[in-house]
Amino acid sequence: MTRRLSAVAAAVSLVLLQILLSSASAQAPRVFPEGTIPDDARLKPLKDLNGFFPFHVPDTLEQWEKRADNLRKRVLIANGLWPMPAKTPLNAVIHGKTTRPGITIEKVYFESMPGFFVTGLLFRPENPGSKKLPAVLCPHGHGGRLMDSGPKGIKKYLVTGAERFAESGRMPKIARCVQLARMGCVTFLYDMIGYADNLQLSYQLAHRFARQRPEFEGKESWGFYSAQAELRLQSIFGLQTWNSIRALDFLESLPDVDSKRMAVTGGSGGGTQTIMLCAIDPRPVAAFPNGMVSSSMQGGCTCENASLLRIGTGNVELAALFAPKPQGMTAANDWTKEMLVPGKGFPELKKLYTMYGKPENVMCADLTHFPHNYNYVTRAIMYSWFNKHLKLGLQEPIVEEDYKLLTKQEQSIWDKDHPRPKGGDQFERKLTRWIADRDTKLINSLPEKERHKTIRTAWKIMIGRELPQPNEIAFKDGQLHFPAKGEVTPVVVIKPQGEVKFAAICLHGDGKNGFFTRQGKPTPEITKILEQGGLVVTADLFEQGEFLNGSQPLKLTATVKNPREYAGYTHGYNDSLFAQRTHDILKLITLAEKMGNEKIVLVGAAGTTPLVAAAAAVAGEKVDKTVIDNPDFRFADIKTYRDPNFIPGAVKYGDLPALLELSTEASK
DSSP: OOOOOHHHHHHHHHTHHHHHTSOTTOOOOOSSOTTOOOOOGGGSOOOOTTSOOOOOOOSSHHHHHHHHHHHHHHHHHHTTOSSOOOOOOOOOEEEEEEEETTEEEEEEEEEEETTEEEEEEEEEESSOOSSOEEEEEEEOOTTOTTOOOHHHHHHHHHHHTSOSOTTGGGSHHHHHHHHHHHTTOEEEEEOOTTSTTOOSSOHHHHHOOOSOOGGGOOSSSOOTTSHHHHHTTOOHHHHHHHHHHHHHHHHHHSTTEEEEEEEEEEETHHHHHHHHHHHHOSOOSEEEEESOOOSSOOOOSGGGOOTTTTTTOOHHHHHHTTTTSOEEEEEOSSTTTTTTSTTSSHHHHHHHHHHTTOGGGEEEEEOTTSOSOOOHHHHHHHHHHHHHHTTOOOOSSOOOOOOOOOOHHHHOOOBTTBOOOOOSHHHHHHHHHHHHHHHHHHHHTSOHHHHHHHHHHHHHHHHTOOOOOGGGOEEETTEEEEGGGTEEEEEEEEOOSSOOOEEEEEEETTGGGGGBOTTSOBOHHHHHHHHTTEEEEEEOOTTSGGGTTTSOOOSSOOOOSOSSOOHHHHHTTSOOHHHHHHHHHHHHHHHHHHTTOSOEEEEEESSOHHHHHHHHHHHGGGOOEEEOSOTTOOGGGOOOTTSTTOOTTTTTTTHHHHHHHHHHHHHO
């Protein structure tokens, strides 16, 4: 296939300004009857975190491994970690040793990024001997490291059998770590952002954010949850994942830790962190993500959601990325209560592990007589699981014993000799700027070929779809169907009188109406393309033209019903409008190819420049040329995540210039 269509592209370019002047009252031929709209699955209500997220196990391991590779990239990109950033010095400080029978407890802080601190408690066996020890990382979940049921609250747990001791049972997250240390494991319990001693970013910001902050929206300085942060894939969720990775680095750096025997366990929000860390970091050899492996509710907090993360997937499938390594969990009387039901999670995990020949490496205990928990009974199951898979060699059953609670002084990381670092609004702005500069420098430092591959991979994940195969689409009576997705697009195809020399896919901000006169005839500009031998293909992209059924074009894209104004609640589960419209263009490219056209030109007018550029970048060599009317467009100018051109990650991965560079690369 020739890669040069300079004369054709030039001819097409000349008509763009005239196209932009087409009357808004122009009327293209309708595909669907007047008063109706396409029967398209995308018009159904948006998916939210309370939807149904089944795991469909592929037929073969080869298919799964291909799927798993794509999913890991999605998790990394959603976390803002593609490509993986360089790790800065931890500068770890360990101080304030306390003892309890059989163990020691020390205070820890280190820098996951320069000036951004992770805090926690390090539990060790008191007399470990000379051999290196296994290690367990414990993200704690909501309630915090210092969650305390109190002397009154513990009584109900004692009555139901959820806890065994009136004192240590009050603080179950510390109880877990004390027992693991008594079992011979170096154990690190670290604070979630906004909890206990990790307060540079507040609890309110990290976990209760509800309203957009216009004062934190700027191209040079911005805060989390802003459009600028989302365009760079910066989130509290991603920060916590990075803190988890650095916490593993900290454990691995300790001289008494066996880096080949590290495990992770957390409950609730800590279960979410366990799933994500084990999905992307190869170091853990065993895991116990409790309370969040579910095909139902996926995690309600802002810290458990991120744009792009769960589009087309869910926590069960993300937990499956750890297969075939040992992974345990329980089902409780919460959103996990149906985990043992076929089609709802665990049977599918068991099937995958069986395909690996390791069915014994996954388990889910039925504890549905308890509410949402990481209680004594659950912990006992975890202890046995780690005893086996960390090869601790302890006699079963392992029985958790009581201990004297730590005092406030014993468990507080900061003191007069170790002052708490400053945080607040200016720190937040400084941190987002530092991350952005780090990521830009990293991507730009890659060799050109690798940089192009990295950016193209990211955009393919962000768009969420590649070119469909010709047999995946069907075209009849102006309706372009994509049955696998339940999508249908209104299309008009105009053939030239003579030989077809190329196909021009013409896209307009008003849909196909933009290329027709008030009388319903092709504009003179389209006629010129036809005279050049171009087959004209134009369409109403999703929520254009016939999708609107006479209503006004959208000014703001829809969001889920969650009242908290966070992009992750919508864009973490649904393709953006920008991505959906790009999907339509990709289908049009395949249609043009299916109709026998080897030379394809994408023409973007009246606001479709970024869509054309994105589609060309994904399509690669299938597109010969792109013609755009606004090379000055920048995603960085977007001020709200409800903008129709918003797509998470666009600025991080080069904005429009990078897309055009990829298109040029494909045209060489």
